[in-house]
Amino acid sequence: MKGCIETGWERKNRTHFDEIVGSYDKVRWNYPKQMFNDIFEYSLNSKGKNAIEIGPGTGKATTPVLEAGYDVTAIELSTNMAKFLHSKHEEHKNLNIIIAPFEDILLTEENYDLIYSASAFHWLDAEIACPKVFKLLKPYGTFALLRNNVYTADGEVLYEKIQEVYRKYYFSYYTSKERWSRKSYDDLKEPSGILQGFGFNDMSIYGFSDIIINFYEETITYSANDYIDLLDTMSDHRNLPEDYRVALYKGIKEVILKHGGQYSQDSVFTLYMGRR
Numbered sequence: 594m595k596g597c598i599e600t601g602w603e604r605k606n607r608t609h610f611d612e613i614v615g616s617y618d619k620v621r622w623n624y625p626k627q628m629f630n631d632i633f634e635y636s637l638n639s640k641g642k643n644a645i646e647i648g649p650g651t652g653k654a655t656t657p658v659l660e661a662g663y664d665v666t667a668i669e670l671s672t673n674m675a676k677f678l679h680s681k682h683e684e685h686k687n688l689n690i691i692i693a694p695f696e697d698i699l700l701t702e703e704n705y706d707l708i709y710s711a712s713a714f715h716w717l718d719a720e721i722a723c724p725k726v727f728k729l730l731k732p733y734g735t736f737a738l739l740r741n742n743v744y745t746a747d748g749e750v751l752y753e754k755i756q757e758v759y760r761k762y763y764f765s766y767y768t769s770k771e772r773w774s775r776k777s778y779d780d781l782k783e784p785s786g787i788l789q790g791f792g793f794n795d796m797s798i799y800g801f802s803d804i805i806i807n808f809y810e811e812t813i814t815y816s817a818n819d820y821i822d823l824l825d826t827m828s829d830h831r832n833l834p835e836d837y838r839v840a841l842y843k844g845i846k847e848v849i850l851k852h853g854g855q856y857s858q859d860s861v862f863t864l865y866m867g868r869r
Contacts, residue, residue, distance in 0.1 A: 609831045610650065611671035618651035618677065620823040622741050624711060625809040628864050629657040632709065635805070635866055636735040641706045645729065647695045647722075648713025652678045654739060659685045663707065668695045696721045702728045709737040719793035727800050730869040736801055737866045740790045742781060744859040751852045758844035762837050767829070778808050778861045790863060801867030809862040817849040820856050 610617055644663040649655045651674060658665055664687045669675040675692045682688050691698060695717060708726050726736050746752035780786045784794035787806075796804050815823060821842045824830045830838065849856045 609828050610826065611673045613826060614651060614673045614677045616822045617674075617826050618653075618681075620815070620819050621651070621653055621826055622813060622860065624654055624657075624739055624741075625811060625862055626657070628739060628807070628809055628862060629654075629661070631807055631864060632707070632735065632737050632866065633661055635737075636707055641731070643705050644707040644709065645700070645705050647708065647710035648716065649678055649690075649711075650674050650713065652681050654709070654711035655682065655688070658707070658709070659687055663687065665689070666691060666700070666705075668693060668698060670694050696725070700729055703731050705729050705734055706731055707735045707737065709735075709739065711739040712741060714738050715790065715792040717792060719791075723793060723796070723799040727869055732869055734869045735866060736796065736869070737864065738791050740863045740865075742778070742790065742861050742863060744861065746859070751848065751856060754848045754852070755845055755856075758841060758848060762841035762844060763830075763833070766833055766837050778863070781808070781861070781863055782806055787865065791865060796865070796867040801869065804865075804867040806866075807864040809864070811860050811862065812857055813860055814855055814857040817846045817854055817856070820849060821846050 642661070642663040644658055644665045646655055646658065646665055646667045649667040649669055650671075652667075655665060655667060655678065659682065667675075667678060667688060667690045669678060669690060669692055672692055675690050679688075679690055708730055714722070730736065781790065788794040793799075824842065824845070830841070833841065
């Protein structure tokens, strides 16, 4: 099969996750508690607790905000994700779920103290979504974006063995991509790093001020099976043709099992915030 010039992250693929709700909730990362503490501290100038979450998925970033006392309007594109989210948070009466694309939904302007999104905002058209967020926020309201990035581990045996499998079954298909390498998070502060993570490169372009970017480091360890399930929550992996995808997962799982049965990744979580 000829290589693909797409990335797998095209907007047309943003409903992939509706097919894997259970495994998504099981293997996707939880966000560090300190991230939410910093969001709430940053938002203290706001007198209310009325929030929008864009793309909540199964609620990985929903629970901490609900438990902080916010009334959360969760705007989710995928029906199965929304059903799971509702079931998971049935006890929370301060959660309202709307199934619709954020770009299309009509909401009251200048009504929200916090609008946030965790590993989902890059699926939106920023030229539409960022001005909309600005209009929906109250004056001095907070816009917060969360994301997880993974350090590369160049030179480590298990990491390099996994990269050999990628070269054979991933980079041979995504011919427009190159092997990534990230040893620090300095590049995530640059406009290009913000663009890669969130789909635009500067909040200030859309009128936001008091902009900050924080980083939080964690090491996450997966079993071989859980790591394969995690990879299958990534749009670029799910977009591979079945023969490539099956061979990729099989090869990576075999490598992990041969090297102790677990795989640890050093992650850097990014929090990018601004005020209206």
